Structure formats: C-alpha cells, structure tokens
Amino acid sequence: MNTIDLHPEDLFDRSRRGQASERDIERFQLHLEQCRACRYEYTLALECAEGSAVLPGDDLVISRIRQATARSLERCAESGALIERARSRTRSRLLLVAVASVFSLVGLILTTTILPPSFRLPRPSFLGRSVAAGMWGAQPKGSPSAGDLFARANVAQRDGAAADAARFYIELERSFPGSSEELVARVLLGRLLLDRLDDPRGALAQFDSYLASPDHDALGEEALIGRALALERLGRHREERSAWEMLMGAHPKSSYAEPARTRIEELR
C-alpha cells in the first residue's frame, strides 16, 4: 500500500456530499481517527462550507457586487482599461458600420439581381426591420433590453435549458439586431444549435450571419470553426474543405489547426 492509498479521497467526497452509506461513514470515521492529515483536511472543508453557505438575500448581494464591479470598471476606463478600449472601438465601428451598410446594401441588391434565386447570401443584420427600435430605444416600455435577453439566455444555457436559451437568443436577434449582445449571440446560438440541439443547418446560418457582419473580429475564428463543423454534419464536404482552408488561412495558429489539417487531408 502506498501513501496515496492511505487517504481515501473518494470516501471523503461521498461523505461530504451526503452520498455515503452507513458503512462508508464508519470506514471514513475510522480513517479520520487514525489520519491527522485527513482530519485537518475534512475539518477545514467543513469550516469553509459553513463560512460560504448560501444565505437568504444572496441574490441581492450578487447583484450589488455586479453593479459595483461595473462601476469600478467604468472608473478604470479613465486609465485606458478594457471598457474604454471597447467604447472607443464601438465609436469608431459605428462609423465603419454606417459606411459598410451603404456598400453592403448596394452589393446585396446587385447580388440578388444577378445571382439565381436558389443562392442567397445571409441577410445582414442591419437590414432587419426592428433595427431602429433596437438602436434608438423605441421598444415598448417594460420589454426586456438586449442585456436582459442576453443574460437570460446565458443563465438558461448554464442551467442546461438549451431550448430556452435558443429562444432567448433568437428573440435577442429579432429585437436588437446589430447590438453588441446580438453579435456575440450569433456564435453562441450557432454552437448551441450545433452541439446541443442537433440543428447544423440553423447553426450554419448563424455562423454565416456572424461572418457577414462587418463587426465580427472578436469571434471570427470560432465562427469559422463552427461553420466547418456544421458543413461536415450536413455532409457538404467540398464546402467543408474550403471552410477549413479558410480557417487555416485566416488563423494559422488556431487551436483547431491540427484537426483542420487532418480533415483537409481526409477530404482530398
């Protein structure tokens, strides 16, 4: 028997989580009486658990901490920290988006006129009907904001309610196209549809829509990966190969570079 065997960590876990049988507890008790290291560990674990127990009103405490953190980050903005960089980037991007919108609109009209009707490019989000409502706050009073919908979707996804999460993301996309939240949501929804809801076609539309956005640099790599995976699931192997090549060209150091290379070889 080596030293590791002397500390029954599995018994420790079962006891702490209330999953131990009477016999387990007796064995664990016997061990604790003989092993000081485990006795210290177990006592400290209990003290930590008691100290950090969830208390009534913790939701409010967490909400206050989040607000205080946001305020602190605002103050950090003066020293050129993350939020300030984000804001200045947003300002400059607004101008870029405005210019890109004009060009894209012209391009889209030309494309739909020239190309056969069976081939459609993803519709840019800024052409959505409710864009004005989302950007200038014309939505009815009391309706959830983009941040609310984004948070609800994230909570739902975290809780394993994939269908609910997808519903919130879709509502966010419909109500606030072009918002910061909506842009990130396209990739999150894409992965959700691909990984949990078995909808590669819907996922592909999300990734394409994100990549078609002029403001898509943050999650470009992930969207390209998702696009290639969705095409693989759809059995569209020629397009899939070209998607992997696009990823390798744009992000040669991607964490997916090796699998991408292997897959390209397989598809040759």
Added chain:
Amino acid sequence: MARDFRKDPRLAGGSAALRQSALEDPADFPRMALLVRAAQAGNIAAVDAVIAVLTPTVLHVIRALWGSKREDLEAMARDGLVAIVMALPTWRGDCTLLHFATRIAASRAASAAPPAPRTLWERLGRFGRGRWISPTPWEEELAERRRALLRTFFGELPEAQGETLVLRLALGYSLQEIALISKTPLAVVRNRLRLAKEALRARIEADPDWDELWGDDA
C-alpha cells in the same frame, strides 16, 4: 474527548451539493471560452456575462476563506472581479475560466489584511482571543482561527498545490472535477493534494498555536 465526526450534522452534506449547482458547470466551458474571447476583444456584453457567471464563485471563495461575517466582503468580491476582468487578456484557454478566476480570487483573498477592530470591545476580544475573553462562541472562534490558518498556509504552498487545495476545500470539488477544471491529469491532482495535505499536517504540528486547534476539545 475526540471529535465524533459521525455525529457531525454537517456530514449530511446536502448543502454542498446545493452550492455545487450554483457554481459554473464544467460542461459549460466551451460557451465560457466563447464569451471570454468576445470579452477579450472588448465586447461589453460579454464582459458583463463573464462577471455574472463568476460573481457567485468569487463570493464563495472569499466567504470560504474569511467566513460570511466580514463587513467588506462585497468590496473584496468587487476588487477580485475587477482583477479578473483586467487579467482576462492573459487567459489563453490553457485552464478553464473557473480555475483562472479562482486562482486570482483566492490569491487576493488570502493576502487581504484582516479587518481592523473598530471598538474597544473588539480590541479586547482580539487581545484575549482563545484565552479568557471571547465575545464569540468558542466553536465560531475556532472556525475563524482555522480559516486564518488556511489563508496563511495557502500563501506558503507552491502555487499549484495551493490552487488544488482551494478548489478542494473552498469550492468542494472532487478530484475528478479538479482535474477537469484545471485541465490536469488526475494522477497529478491526486499527488498535489497529497503533498499539500502532508505539508498542512507538518505545518500544524510544528506550531503549538495551530496544533491546539485540533486538540482533544476541538
């Protein structure tokens, strides 16, 4: 008389499972990685989402190391979260976000100064701690002293062992979960924990002030 762990009501352990469910789900890491990438690129909504996910964890770590009675816990949690957000650009996905955040929060919490006693009575209580004047029940006092031991010990351990110990004791993760969270082989986690426990035992037994916390009455 030695402590009888069989009679310890905390052995029921249900609350640990409840707390566990409030923490980040290890299966949710791919989504978090996406959010962090967006936050790193300056997307404010993603930064907010990351803060929302991490706030309960950070609060949990701080309470585990300081108890829930410290008045400036919220300020400590806020500062920990700001530090985590500021450090986000350095996160490369080589460990999970939870591990990354826990490391920063635990390190800041362990090195935080104890709150200053405000009243004469509190000063007297501190002076007489564990001797003849104690404004708090003895068990509570012992618990606080053990947490102080853990904070001190966390700062003395090699970083990897300290993190493993915090994930194990403060957040209640099993060895398998720690391996998943820290993206480390299970055997390595087991070894780190064993070394940390042996160091803890040696440290306690070498210091009479700490050894008395586990005396016959403890």
